[in-house]
Amino acid sequence: MFTLSNLIVWLVIGALAGSLAGMLVTAKWEGLGRWTSLGVGLVGALIGGAIFRVFNIASGLESVSVSLRDVLAAVVGSLIFLGVLWLLRMRKEGG
Template sequence: MDIISLLIFLVIGALAGWLAGNIIKGRGFGVIGNIIVGVVGAVVGGFIFSLLGITTGGLIGSIIMATIGAVILLFIISLVKKKA
């Protein structure tokens, strides 16, 4: 992975994490937190989309998939926190 691809991946992660944070809890998690939530959300979203046979393309598709994955991730985390 070259440096430009890595930067794009991190920017998509940050944007997806910020969007998911705003959807779930009304605010983001800071730059590093947004990147972490977005990157993990992209993995979760990619896994779920592949199970459902959904494909996304381009920058917008990647952002949507990562955001949906991050929202699901945050929802699951909130359920686990409530039980603890």
């Protein structure tokens, strides 16, 4: 069951993760922009969170309320999501 505080935490983590992933991918301080970064971060948090839990990656980082594991998982998931979007775009433009 998700609470309002869970939603707020995921929005903050998603925004942070999306911003970091956007900066890594674009190599610019601005990244992808505020709303795109938030969306990418939220999707990435879901992808990364699932991967990290399924494969039990960095399980020792869960001791913090907003765990470092969740932030790391969200950034990794955001990068995976951006990679999939890039592949889909390349496929669409090439075919």
